Amino acid sequence: MSVRTFVDQHYRHFNAGELARAARSLTQFLEDGGKIFLTLAGAMSTAELGRSLAPMIRAGQIAAISCTGANLEEDLFHLVAHNSYVSIENWRDLSAEDEAELLEKKLNRVTDICIPEEEAFRKIEHHIVSCWKEADHQGLSKLPHEYFYQLMQSGVLESSFEANPEDSWLHAAANINLPIFVPGWEDSTLGNIFAARCIEGEIRPTAIKNGVEYMIQLAQWYESRTDSLAFLQIGGGIAGDFPICVVPMLHQDLNRNVPLWSWYCQITESSPSYGGYSGAPPNEKITWGKLNIETPKFVIESDATIVAPLLFGYVMDA
Numbered sequence: 001m002s003v004r005t006f007v008d009q010h011y012r013h014f015n016a017g018e019l020a021r022a023a024r025s026l027t028q029f030l031e032d033g034g035k036i037f038l039t040l041a042g043a044m045s046t047a048e049l050g051r052s053l054a055p056m057i058r059a060g061q062i063a064a065i066s067c068t069g070a071n072l073e074e075d076l077f078h079l080v081a082h083n084s085y086v087s088i089e090n091w092r093d094l095s096a097e098d099e100a101e102l103l104e105k106k107l108n109r110v111t112d113i114c115i116p117e118e119e120a121f122r123k124i125e126h127h128i129v130s131c132w133k134e135a136d137h138q139g140l141s142k143l144p145h146e147y148f149y150q151l152m153q154s155g156v157l158e159s160s161f162e163a164n165p166e167d168s169w170l171h172a173a174a175n176i177n178l179p180i181f182v183p184g185w186e187d188s189t190l191g192n193i194f195a196a197r198c199i200e201g202e203i204r205p206t207a208i209k210n211g212v213e214y215m216i217q218l219a220q221w222y223e224s225r226t227d228s229l230a231f232l233q234i235g236g237g238i239a240g241d242f243p244i245c246v247v248p249m250l251h252q253d254l255n256r257n258v259p260l261w262s263w264y265c266q267i268t269e270s271s272p273s274y275g276g277y278s279g280a281p282p283n284e285k286i287t288w289g290k291l292n293i294e295t296p297k298f299v300i301e302s303d304a305t306i307v308a309p310l311l312f313g314y315v316m317d318a
Contacts, residue, residue: 024229037065044067049309054167084162244290
């Protein structure tokens, strides 16, 4: 049976029921002409979320993406180094000595999978540093994701692809120049490498535009939209916190009349009782001018690596 049929038949109550309700509501929202503004936190790219997200992008369901620097780069890392990734089946049993051995082997662990430094980081570093240096030499300044798009669109990496590009959300996004916003990009491996090259004097920091310029671009993009936007937040952190604030900024700091986010869902395992914004329930966002009383609101308290593919599969009626 299809994912949609399976969810409708078996997902009835608790977080399963919330997933089913959110999936049905989002599907109707999209059928009515709305689009999704998606935020990606956590290690979603290393979890290979692109397998279910890329079809959503190609189907035109995603209007834009806000993601961490790690999610931006890790989709590309996996694309060019898939065959060298190492799966750790007994990751809960690893000792400190086992972890040190992985470090010696230059295998960077993310739960049950290790990203290979030489085959992933260093392979991409060579190409992207060249892009940074060229832009700096020409006196150009670009947003972080624009360099990734440059690499993807140039074709220079195609011969290095080890994973199926159809399973890469970044590949799908680059093909249509999908708007991407990457707040706090410097908190990533390639962000660290860029800072290191700046410290060494090889590149000037001005080659990369900063987060304020991302917010300016986001504000301009949001004001230009004439359709309804669903805010689908996977995880918490800066990937979600940064873009959702564009609405109260436009309202309260610029006195501009724009609609609130039209639909909201967060997939999270964070609890609001600890005072963390990532676990804040949707009603709290009403007090900040991000949502209103009538906005459809859903919180699915579960593992995003399980829930998000089901949600996307439901929408695509896969």
